[in-house]
Amino acid sequence: xxxxxxxxxxxxxxxxxxxxxxxxxxxxxxxxxxxxxxxxxxxxxxxxxxxxxxxxxxxxxxxxxxxxxxxxxxxxxxxxxxxxxxxxxxxxxxxxxxxxxxxxxxxxxxxxxxxxxxxxxxxxxxxxxxxxxxxxxxxxxxxxxxxxxxxxxxxxxxxxxxxxxxxxxxxxxxxxxxxxxxxxxxxxxxxxxxxxxxxxxxxxxxxxxxx
Amino acid sequence: xxxxxxxxxxxxxxxxxxxxxxxxxxxxxxxxxxxxxxxxxxxxxxxxxxxxxxxxxxxxxxxxxxxxxxxxxxxxxxxxxxxxxxxxxxxxxxxxxxxxxxxxxxxxxxxxxxxxxxxxxxxxxxxxxxxxxxxxxxxxxxxxxxxxxxxxxxxxxxxxxxxxxxxxxxxxxxxxxxxxxxxxxxxxxxxxxxxxxxxxxxxxxxxxxxx
DNA sequence: CTTTGTGAAAATGTTCACAGCC
DNA sequence: GGCTGTGAACATTTTCACAAAG
Numbered sequence: 001x002x003x004x005x006x007x008x009x010x011x012x013x014x015x016x017x018x019x020x021x022x023x024x025x026x027x028x029x030x031x032x033x034x035x036x037x038x039x040x041x042x043x044x045x046x047x048x049x050x051x052x053x054x055x056x057x058x059x060x061x062x063x064x065x066x067x068x069x070x071x072x073x074x075x076x077x078x079x080x081x082x083x084x085x086x087x088x089x090x091x092x093x094x095x096x097x098x099x100x101x102x103x104x105x106x107x108x109x110x111x112x113x114x115x116x117x118x119x120x121x122x123x124x125x126x127x128x129x130x131x132x133x134x135x136x137x138x139x140x141x142x143x144x145x146x147x148x149x150x151x152x153x154x155x156x157x158x159x160x161x162x163x164x165x166x167x168x169x170x171x172x173x174x175x176x177x178x179x180x181x182x183x184x185x186x187x188x189x190x191x192x193x194x195x196x197x198x199x200x201x202x203x204x205x206x207x208x209x210x211x
Numbered sequence: 212x213x214x215x216x217x218x219x220x221x222x223x224x225x226x227x228x229x230x231x232x233x234x235x236x237x238x239x240x241x242x243x244x245x246x247x248x249x250x251x252x253x254x255x256x257x258x259x260x261x262x263x264x265x266x267x268x269x270x271x272x273x274x275x276x277x278x279x280x281x282x283x284x285x286x287x288x289x290x291x292x293x294x295x296x297x298x299x300x301x302x303x304x305x306x307x308x309x310x311x312x313x314x315x316x317x318x319x320x321x322x323x324x325x326x327x328x329x330x331x332x333x334x335x336x337x338x339x340x341x342x343x344x345x346x347x348x349x350x351x352x353x354x355x356x357x358x359x360x361x362x363x364x365x366x367x368x369x370x371x372x373x374x375x376x377x378x379x380x381x382x383x384x385x386x387x388x389x390x391x392x393x394x395x396x397x398x399x400x401x402x403x404x405x406x407x408x409x410x411x412x413x414x415x416x417x418x419x420x421x422x
Numbered sequence: 423c424t425t426t427g428t429g430a431a432a433a434t435g436t437t438c439a440c441a442g443c444c
Numbered sequence: 445g446g447c448t449g450t451g452a453a454c455a456t457t458t459t460c461a462c463a464a465a466g
Contacts, residue, residue, distance in 0.1 A: 006435060008413055012406040016386050030447065037388050039401075042447095043437060050449060059444040059447045075409040077416055083408075094305035099362075100386060100405040106412075145411060151310075169415040171407055175227055175311060177248050187414035189407050190250075194311040195223040196382055196400050197294075198286040200356065201317075202219055203398035204380040205288055217457060241425065253425090254459065261427060269426045269465040 003074075007048045011071050013038040014045065018068040019103075030061035080105050082143040086158055087150035088113040088121075088128045091173060095147060096123045109141055114154075131157075135165045144168040152176060214285075218259045222282050224249040225256065229279040241272035291316050293354040297369055298361035299324040299332075299339045302384060306358060307334045320352055325365075342368075346376045355379040363387060 017037045021029065031045040038045075049056065052070060056062050072079075083101070085092045088111045095101070096108050112131040113119060121128045129137050137143070146167045150158055155176050162170065163184055170188045172178055175195075178188055228248045232240065242256040249256075260267065263281060267273050283290075294312070296303045299322045306312070307319050322334060323342040332339045340348050348354070357378045361369055366387050373381065374395055381399045383389055386406075389399055 004434070008410060009406070012403070012409045015409070016403070016405070017388075020387075032447085039388055041437070043450095044435090046448060047436085047450080054449070056448045057444075058442075058449085059445085061447070074413070076412045078412065081408075081412060090301075090305040090308045094301035095404075097301045098404060101408060104405045104408055106405075106408045144415070145408075169411045171411060176231075177228075177250055187411055189411050189414075191402070191404070191407060192223070192227070193306075193309060193402070194227070194315045194317075195220070196402060197292075197312060197315055197317045197356075198223045198226070199219060200380045200382060200398055200400050201287045201289065201292060202285070203400075204355070215456070243425080252459075255457090257426060258428080258458085265427070267426045270424050271466070272425070 003051050007051055008075070010038070010040060010044065010048050012075060013040070014048070015068060015071040015075060018064055018071070022064050022068055027064060028057070028061040029064050029067075031056070034062070076105055078105075080107065081145050082141060083108045083145040083147060084110040084112060084138065084141075084143045085126075085147045085149055086112045086131065086134075086161075087148065087154070088115070088118045088123070089149065089151075091149040092147075093123055095149060096126055106145070108147075110137060110143060112137075114157075131161065134161045138165050138167060145171070147171045147173065148178075149173045214262050218262055219286070221249070221251060221255065221259050223286060224251070225259070226279060226282040226286060229275055229282065233275050233279055238275060239268070239272040240275050240278075242267070244272075287316055289316075291318065292356050293352060294319045294356040294358060295321040295323060295349065295352075295354045296337075296358045296360055297323045297342065297345075297372075298359065298365070299326070299329050299334070300360065300362070302360040303358075304334055306360060307337055317356070319358075321348060321354060323348075325368075342372065345372045349376050349378060356382070358382045358384065359389075360384045 014034055017034055018029070031042040034045045035042040046056070049062070052074060055066060055070065083106050085095055085108060092111055096111065101108060108126050111123060111126055111128045112134055113128055114131050118128050119130045144167065146162060148158060148170060152174060155174065159178055167186065169186055170178070172188055172190045175192050225245055228245055229240070242253040245256045246253040257267070260273070263285060266277060266281065294317050296306055296319060303322055307322065312319060319337050322337055322339045323345055324330060324339055325342050329339050330341045355378065357373060359369060359381060363385060366385065370389060378397065380397055381389070383399055383401045384404070386403050
């Protein structure tokens with residue numbers, strides 16, 4: 001059976017919520033509670049979870065520990081990924097130190113930049129490498145995910161480098177549509193921060209609430 | 212007429228694309244071209260734009276300049292917003308220096324933090340203030356949008372401060388669901404970076420492409 | 423020949439309503 | 445009483461197909 005994409009998006013939220021409450025004494029959580037903490041309806045929670053089997057207990061709710069393990073397995077069966085960041089600027093810095101990535105099993109182990117002054121430096125335990133050595137280092141360090149956090153004008157160069165490499169997936173903080181998709185069919189997730197601002201601006205002006 | 216939310220999300224992409232090609236010699240752009248640069252279909256582009264009137268020219272396409280102005284007006288009728296960031300850590304720093312916010316009319320003019328060592332410092336032209344003075348400074352500087360970039364544990368305090376303030380909209384980088392929504396009905400947009408990683412991980416493992 | 427605008431159809435996603443279980 | 449699981453109804457969004465226009 002095929003899992004709807006909307007479901008995948010929502011179960012990341014449920015997992016987040018479960019992880020947060022898991023070390024407490026409570027063993028079970030209801031769809032209602034899960035819904036309140038994730039801004040969805042209780043029916044949606046139940047529908048989404050039903051795709052993976054029946055592990056709710058009528059009148060009691062869901063076993064937090066069990067459910068968390070199940071969802072983690074669906075979302076991140078590999079449990080540990082080596083990740084690199086292209087662009088050692090302010091954003092690259094902040095993302096390297098972002099504590100939640102490690103918690104979720106995504107380890108940032110290398111950065112890449114073109115600036116000779118930065119190359120060789122370290123951010124925490126991650127070293128900054130010359131972007132020209134991208135392919136070689138990716139393979140040596142078994143890095144599969146790249147986060148692009150470069151200025152817009154670096155687009156062409158970055159695309160070429162990635163197209164030739166063995167990277168399997170991309171998070172793109174650049175406001176540009178990457179063409180890599182057509183050349184090598186790998187998943188790309190765009191994070192467009194200005195878009196979020198525009199949408200917020202629209203919602204404020206129109207007096208709406210939906211995000 | 213009510214504009215579908217999916218349309219609002221997509222026109223931010225079209226606007227981005229238009230802005231990028233606007234200073235070139237080309238005067239017109241087709242729905243096909245716009246679609247290719249934004250990862251949607253040409254039909255979607257036409258449908259979305261049709262909500263705001265007919266400004267396409269059959270056989271020619273859309274006037275880039277005119278369309279950009281129209282979309283900008285829909286998404287950001289105010290054109291200029293004063294924005295603050297709560298949390299002057301690495302992420303707050305990076306966001307303050309994020310060049311695209313200013314380009315889109317979102318000016319980050321203040322940061323807030325609880326750390327006495329940071330209070331009084333400046334990041335670019337933005338000053339770091341004591342988070343206790345939030346409400347007063349928001350009003351004085353006419354700040355309407357807040358970006359939350361604090362660690363998870365600051366949740367309670369931040370929620371109380373915002374609930375009492377005159378902030379009109381929030382971008383939340385915290386992986387927590389804010390309860391402000393139920394108290395003061397203001398729009399909140401969640402940006403959950405770990406979620407993006409989970410989804411990418413899922414897409415890579417399942418060999419899918421959709422983002 | 424190219425490209426828009428748009429009804430109609432299809433697909434996807436959400437809410438309702440309730441039977442069944444503890 | 446409290447809660448899950450799920451068909452059916454509803455709502456939203458995308459795709460198809462094509463007439464009309466430059």
